[in-house]
Amino acid sequence: MTAVLEITGLEVRFATPEGPVSAVRGVDLRLDEGKVLGVVGESGSGKTVTMLAVLGLLGVGADVSGSVKYRGRELIGLEPRQLRKLRGSAIAMIFQDPRTSLNPVQSIGHQIVEGIRIHHPDVSRKQASKRAVELLDLVGIPQPDRRVRDYPHQFSGGMCQRAMVAMAVANDPDVLVADEATTALDVTIQAQILDLLRSIRQEKGVAIVLISHDLGVVAGLADDVAVMYAGRVVERGPVDEVYNQARHPYTRGLLASVPRLTDSRRGPLLSIGGGAPSLLHLPAGCAFHPRCAYERPNCTVDDPALRPVATVEAACHYAEDLGPVATGPEA
Amino acid sequence: MTADATVATSAALLHVDGLVKHFPVRSGLLGRAAQHVHAVCGVSFDVGQGETLGLVGESGCGKSTTARLLLGLLPATAGTVRFAGTDVLTARSKALRALRRRLQMVFQDPYASLDPQMTVGASIAEALRIHHQYRGTGRARVQELMSMVELDPDDIGRYPHQFSGGQRQRIGIARALALEPDLLVLDEPISSLDVSIQAGVINLLADLQERLGVAYVFIAHDLSVIRHISHRVVVMYLGKLVETGTREAVFGRPSHPYTQALLSAMPSANPLTERARTRIVLPGDVPSPLDPPSGCRFRTRCWKAQEICAVEEPALVDRGQGHPVACHFAEAPASPDGTTPDGVSPDVAGR
Numbered sequence: 267m268t269a270v271l272e273i274t275g276l277e278v279r280f281a282t283p284e285g286p287v288s289a290v291r292g293v294d295l296r297l298d299e300g301k302v303l304g305v306v307g308e309s310g311s312g313k314t315v316t317m318l319a320v321l322g323l324l325g326v327g328a329d330v331s332g333s334v335k336y337r338g339r340e341l342i343g344l345e346p347r348q349l350r351k352l353r354g355s356a357i358a359m360i361f362q363d364p365r366t367s368l369n370p371v372q373s374i375g376h377q378i379v380e381g382i383r384i385h386h387p388d389v390s391r392k393q394a395s396k397r398a399v400e401l402l403d404l405v406g407i408p409q410p411d412r413r414v415r416d417y418p419h420q421f422s423g424g425m426c427q428r429a430m431v432a433m434a435v436a437n438d439p440d441v442l443v444a445d446e447a448t449t450a451l452d453v454t455i456q457a458q459i460l461d462l463l464r465s466i467r468q469e470k471g472v473a474i475v476l477i478s479h480d481l482g483v484v485a486g487l488a489d490d491v492a493v494m495y496a497g498r499v500v501e502r503g504p505v506d507e508v509y510n511q512a513r514h515p516y517t518r519g520l521l522a523s524v525p526r527l528t529d530s531r532r533g534p535l536l537s538i539g540g541g542a543p544s545l546l547h548l549p550a551g552c553a554f555h556p557r558c559a560y561e562r563p564n565c566t567v568d569d570p571a572l573r574p575v576a577t578v579e580a581a582c583h584y585a586e587d588l589g590p591v592a593t594g595p596e597a
Numbered sequence: 598m599t600a601d602a603t604v605a606t607s608a609a610l611l612h613v614d615g616l617v618k619h620f621p622v623r624s625g626l627l628g629r630a631a632q633h634v635h636a637v638c639g640v641s642f643d644v645g646q647g648e649t650l651g652l653v654g655e656s657g658c659g660k661s662t663t664a665r666l667l668l669g670l671l672p673a674t675a676g677t678v679r680f681a682g683t684d685v686l687t688a689r690s691k692a693l694r695a696l697r698r699r700l701q702m703v704f705q706d707p708y709a710s711l712d713p714q715m716t717v718g719a720s721i722a723e724a725l726r727i728h729h730q731y732r733g734t735g736r737a738r739v740q741e742l743m744s745m746v747e748l749d750p751d752d753i754g755r756y757p758h759q760f761s762g763g764q765r766q767r768i769g770i771a772r773a774l775a776l777e778p779d780l781l782v783l784d785e786p787i788s789s790l791d792v793s794i795q796a797g798v799i800n801l802l803a804d805l806q807e808r809l810g811v812a813y814v815f816i817a818h819d820l821s822v823i824r825h826i827s828h829r830v831v832v833m834y835l836g837k838l839v840e841t842g843t844r845e846a847v848f849g850r851p852s853h854p855y856t857q858a859l860l861s862a863m864p865s866a867n868p869l870t871e872r873a874r875t876r877i878v879l880p881g882d883v884p885s886p887l888d889p890p891s892g893c894r895f896r897t898r899c900w901k902a903q904e905i906c907a908v909e910e911p912a913l914v915d916r917g918q919g920h921p922v923a924c925h926f927a928e929a930p931a932s933p934d935g936t937t938p939d940g941v942s943p944d945v946a947g948r
Contacts, residue, residue: 308791408881422882452655453818454879457862461878479792482864486871505868516793523796524866525825527848534803535825537796541761 271297276332287545289315291497302474304488312497322349355385358434362446364426368418375414401432424455445477493517496553503578513580611644616676636662638836649813651827658833660816664784701773705785707765711757718753724775742771763794782814835894842920852918852927901926
């Protein structure tokens with residue numbers, strides 16, 4: 267299996283008035299051809315910053331180091347002009363809030379045409395417009411030949427997100443980064459967009475990085491999952507293994523703390539105490555130790571590295587001691 | 598609160614009958630109301646003492662408007678809200694103030710609902726001061742409330758920005774509980790919190806209900822949270838109730854197509870079942886509440902819709918499901934989890 271995107275030892279630091287903040291601290295991720303990688307984490311875990319760093323969208327305030335390879339080609343340190351060529355054609359992104367990502371004073375069609383013609387100047391405006399209609403049809407906008415002339419305010423939230431997907435796939439990218447693409451949407455609309463991503467993956471063979479805080483959203487679509495906490499990947503592996511046989515206490519806590527429609531009992535939920543640490547003052551050793559139920563002396567000293575444990579990879583000194591999940595989280 | 602109060606009784610504490618709220622949309626030079634947003638249209642339900650009523654629906658279904666109407670924060674267009682025998686909507690000054698003591702609200706956004714310039718102690722004490730209960734034992738009461746919601750009472754002099762989102766929501770809950778209300782209306786109290794924090798707040802609310810016997814109207818869009826915390830559930834769509842019943846009835850035998858679709862659309866954190874199941878994916882969007890569809894409001898997205906649905910509005914009655922459902926073609930699904938109800942044609946599941 268060839269990797270379309272390989273991230274190794276990615277670090278991102280921001281200078282703030284209170285001192286430097288490490289938002290991403292040595293992240294390794296790998297996205298294989300045509301696969302879906304789910305990145306799960308809470309706010310501040312570094313999942314969005316990681317992907318923005320990959321696309322070179324962080325701006326001058328960020329200090330990015332490490333390696334990001336797209337089909338073997340290093341992206342970190344690449345000239346902005348070269349990076350712009352890749353962005354939107356080879357690697358495309360869908361953002362959380364479709365309304366703020368679309369230009370309110372240009373028609374939907376115009377915005378799709380613009381994206382096509384930037385990367386393919388030889389395509390005529392007329393051809394590009396025709397393609398825009400096809401794309402809107404592909405993402406399930408009714409009457410695409412008429413709606414292509416509409417402005418974003420004439421679209422509902424779900425339709426705006428469909429238009430964003432149309433724009434993202436306009437240049438047939440191999441990598442689609444969907445950052446909380448369904449978070450702002452209602453459940454029934456979320457189901458529509460997830461279905462759309464699923465069919466686009468099948469039809470176009472595009473690899474997807476699916477970023478979400480919602481474990482359910484990732485479960486149905488992802489092949490592999492990475493769980494992030496305080497700027498690091500704390501667990502990763504095939505989706506079934508991570509969801510059923512998690513070896514990191516944080517992943518287990520996260521899975522146990524969501525109520526499920528299939529729960530038979532109505533007792534208290536398992537909850538993780540405390541809150542996510544401030545990136546300005548990260549705890550020594552393992553960043554999760556102040557909230558960890560399994561905390562041992564070692565955890566306050568050494569920051570555990572990600573290493574293979576049974577069927578997954580986990581960054582915990584005592585991952586073996588956690589043992590296999592006796593009863594699946596669904597039991 | 599006495600120990601007896603912890604026993605949930607079926608006596609209705611809150612009785613809502615035919616509640617209607619239309620917002621005028623003004624346009625033109627004279628600012629005449631040309632159109633109305635039909636936000637809440639004939640909503641009726643009861644809340645018993647010490648019980649949790651879950652109110653679920655998507656954005657624009659009227660759940661937040663309903664919450665504000667319950668507390669008399671908005672004037673209603675029609676209908677009645679009776680709380681312990683008193684009409685909330687017509688109560689004025691003194692009577693309203695007495696009602697407000699017993700009826701409190703917790704808001705969605707703990708960042709926006711706390712005054713950043715007031716200490717946490719002052720925020721919680723505000724209600725006590727207004728109701729002349731602060732003098733003397735006030736400070737001790739505030740600290741008691743803080744430990745009740747699992748905050749450190751020594752933090753009484755701190756400001757909201759010094760707390761995390763989960764802690765702020767606990768402050769909001771402490772403030773709402775200060776006057777020992779009988780009913781709390783919680784409008785999406787956990788949806789702005791991180792996943793790992795949500796469970797703690799849900800547990801706290803369940804625990805407080807057990808200890809204090811306070812009833813909740815719990816508004817959320819997340820069905821699994823509603824299922825976890827509610828005794829009874831009402832499902833709203835475009836200003837109307839489409840299905841009501843006990844938690845077991847609504848989740849065990851969801852009978853309205855919308856409830857079935859909503860349940861089916863909920864992603865679960867289980868990769869195996871997620872990949873295997875056939876999901877009902879509703880076509881299109883929720884219609885505009887400015888001009889809701891005739892007859893059944895759900896018919897424009899419903900796979901069961903027939904001619905009668907456009908003509909006759911289905912009443913919210915029991916059609917043999919054991920609980921009220923507002924659908925002409927209501928039927929209990931074949932499987933109890935509602936993921937593969939009967940009559941779903943494959944083309945509906947597409948798109």
